[in-house]
Amino acid sequence: MIGWHGKGEGVKDRVRIAIVGSGPAGLSAAGRAARLGMSHVLLEKTDHLSDTIFKYQKGKHVMATPSSLVLRSDFDFDAGKREQVLGTWEEQAAAGAITVRYNAEVTRIEGEKGAFVLTLKDGGTLEAEAVILAIGTQGNPNKLRCEGADLPHIQYQLDDPTEYIDEHITVVGTGDAGIENALGLAADPAQGNVVTILNRGAEFARAKEANVKLLTEAQAAGRVIVRNETTPAEVRPGQLVLDTRDGQETIRCDRIIARTGSAPPRKFVEDCGIAFTSPEREAFPVLSPVFETTRPGIHVIGALAGYPLIKHCMNQGYDVVEFLNGNTRLKPADEPILAEKFAALPGSRSVDEWLELLGSRIEIFRDISPLQLRELMLDSGVAAFRKGEAVFERNEIGSSLFAIAEGSVAVEVNKDDPSITVPIAQGSIFGEVGLISGRRRGATIRAAEDLIVVELSRSAALKMMATAPAAAKVVNRISIERQLLQIFGSGLTREDVAELVDGAEVQELRANEVLMKEGDEGADIFIIRRGSMIVEREIGGKPVFLSYLAAGAYVGEMAVIDGSRRSATVRAAIKSEVIRLPGEAFVRLLERKPQLRRKAFEEMERRREINAFVEGRKENFSSVVDMYSQTAQFLVDNGIGEATDVLLIDETLCVGCDNCEKACADSHDGLSRLDREAGTTYAHLHVPTSCRHCEHPHCMADCPPNAIQRGPDGEVFIDETCIGCGNCQRNCPYGVIRMDSVPPKKPSILSWLFLGKGPGPGEPSKDWRKKHAEGAEKPKQAIKCDMCAGIDGGPSCVRACPTGAAIRVSPEAFLSVAKLAEGE
Amino acid sequence: MATRTTTGPVAGREYRSDHEGFLRHRHFRWLKIATLLSVICIAAYFLTDPRPRPGGGTWIGYTLGTIGALLIVWLSLLGIRKRAITEGRWSLKAWTSAHVYLGLSLIVVATLHTGFQLGWNVHTLAYALMMLVILSGMFGIWAYATLPSALSSNREQMTQGQMIDAIRALDRQLDEAAQPLARGPSDLVLEALGEDPFAPGLWRRLSGNYRNCATQKAIEGLARLGDQDAAVERVEKLLVRRKAHLERLRRHMRLKSMLEVWLYVHVPATMALLAALTAHIVSVFYYW
CATH class of the missing domain: 3.50.50.60 (FAD/NAD(P)-binding domain)
Structure with missing residues (x-):
């Protein structure tokens, strides 16, 4: 066996396994190889182990989630300070006789299984029978591209x-x-x-x-x-x-x-001859159950394989080496988690049997590799329902996607008459509208017979769609069809809308891009699939804000029905997606369905009334209408267009007492999630720095432990599995997320009032926190508004406002021209 | 703008944007209740003919006194309600609204309770303190109703912290720009830089009158220098900007102080009132 060689002397030129990257995954793989006595080399491009964690700021608390996952590695890992984690690994790497070669950046991998040749940046080469890529997603800094770019300074x-x-x-x-x-x-x-x-x-x-x-x-x-x-x-x-x-x-x-x-490492990986699941940015390499890529002999593990959490990485390092050593009976470390998940289901099947069943029966899972399915199931739930039980109810908040593994469901399409239902069969999916639009459930769904479903969380479903294009296609088609049935309502069948679905086209709009212009001819109608639209008319040379349309609404039907020109301009409030439907097909559908025709005419009449109302008011209340238009535009500019629930402050009433902030802090462990004074103001309407609970939260985009969720009342909240990485804080365009640790508990309000104990209402000062800290400081986690979920009475910022300045609104309620009529 | 809206078909939970100020809360519900209370008290006072003469000792006097005492205690509980963020469907705005109107009705209730018998005793002391509390409260209502929009317009989306930062940033630039200046002018600049916007007392802050503003003096001093080189001109420009920022901050502090200063009378006077009220009640029952 080869000993520990800090500088890399004594490294053999031919090894069994070459491991590229010494992060948690690579390190763990090397540890296992050393323990099994397999000849190996760990190639690290810097001069220290685990560069990503090395670069964390000093003293950063590294978390060990998910806690339910057992660690299977020759290296120890527990939550703790960066130095402690790195120190442990450093020690164990030395003790475990791991062969490391520092300053060894791999630039090329040639050859084939059994005889790979790795070329290093310094020109050296190395032979290996198998390669494990554990290079993470951090990438390499872009180098200067000019003469002299290789100079040492x-x-x-x-x-x-x-x-x-x-x-x-x-x-x-x-x-x-x-x-x-x-x-x-x-x-x-x-x-x-x-x-x-x-x-x-x-x-x-x-x-x-x-x-x-x-x-x-x-x-x-x-x-x-x-x-x-x-x-x-x-x-x-x-x-x-x-x-x-x-x-x-x-x-x-x-x-x-x-x-x-x-530069992301994808190019290097593709240059090695490894295929990705799709050209999407979020895609990962195609992997077999033993982490082998499309190029036999090269394995990918860790963040690059789509597993950003340290424990996952370390387990995979262990597993991949066991596989290479011929241990084919090894079950992944997550096996018990899956077993526990499936245990609740009727019919005693093993994990593998269940996965096989799901993979073969469910349409969207057909093109997914067993490894991907396994991972998908870790982020997903499975549930069984008895006949007649509701899977979810109309207007519930939920953004998960359901797939039917066994049985079928009935959709109650009419809210007034639950006896009218539409069936969805085994193998199909439901709940996709909430997934795509981020809005509430449109209908109640009940089990039509005994039912087993898989519930994919929003992030798991999006990841699946990004990595498996075939699955994305199926979800898309089903969602368009369902959305049509839902919007145009009762009495329609799949066959009725088939012509529309075939002609449907998804179109993306940038913020402020015009969908249709007042006075233009147009023959198509549009359904807003995600995002939101602003409808405005030009009156007296100025655009007047008519209404705000949220996802799920449709627009453009007036011109289609009566053949007139577009009566208003519609543009995207934020980046949005619409479904364009061919007008003639729609007209034909109306002709066949008189009930739908009547409904469409009623809706059209209502919109005409609003137009007439604004037109009529223009003479008398031009300044009021102007003011309203500008205020509405200001709010949209401030992200209200993608909000579902936002805190506004009427500054004609706000006395600046900050009781809202204090109430916020006192309702949430002593930390305020709101900055009243900061933020923009227009016409005394102030948008403070506070969460808008976006339809498609930017913060959710890149959360390693998937700790950001949408709760039952529509609130976007961060749960206790947060690892404090700060991604959400960086991703939030409104700056409403802060990183902080929970301060020590304060004495009660009465003992402050009468005995002067403690710091009083609101967030305690830094000094007080330091003085009263109990033991070690708690790790910093991301905190943000959760709309006071679970607190009886609702958001305390609004309840605690003494003058009525603080209000919470949903945009469709607030941004309606009807407000003008009430507001006089 | 007083509106109530419920959302359309999309939202299941009922969103109420109860957009009404505390004075108009629920269409002046508490104004109506307080007026009714006052009218009933006045009617009761004039429709009865107590012997030997109206006062706290008659049955109507006791009734009014009890109502008044209970009101005072309840009104003072606003201070706790405001700070105790408990669960439940309470609204501080509703409390404030009731506090304002019921507090005003106390003028009627308590005055009738006295039967217009005032003198130099603990009883009248309680009455006088109560009137002081009410008067300071009326100033508060005026301030809350009129000043917030001025505060909002003045700060122009800046926070107080940003205002201070802006001045600090200018100070750093001034400090560097003033290096080439001669002794006299640079002393003026130094004095302006040494000026702490928070140092002057409460009175100055409330009046908004800063006669000895060092920044203003420095601007005038540099202007008197007559023909100027580029360095002086640069410093002068920075000083003018500093003055503008300083004035905004001062207006901000003035408005904020006016929104708060009355509480420094209102709250201590309430404490004194509660003490005097206790003395009043105890003495009345003791000497019964």
């Missing part, structure tokens, strides 16, 4: 800005990283650095506003030199040649810090 990271003194330093790139580096280097004038930052454009499009402001200020004070529309042309020792708008220029430069983003 170029660096791609800045660990400690106070390290450098009296240097001429040039930062390339004006994203947040670049700006923060430049500001850090120039922060202390005593360091005597001359800091220049190069911006390729004239604006700072990729950086946070606050950072741009600080940079502009630093520039005004002469602490940082900002060069716009400038790129590096040539790097020389001690000098940098710049391409500026007015030609080339040479400046003194002792150090270059390049922060121009990073």
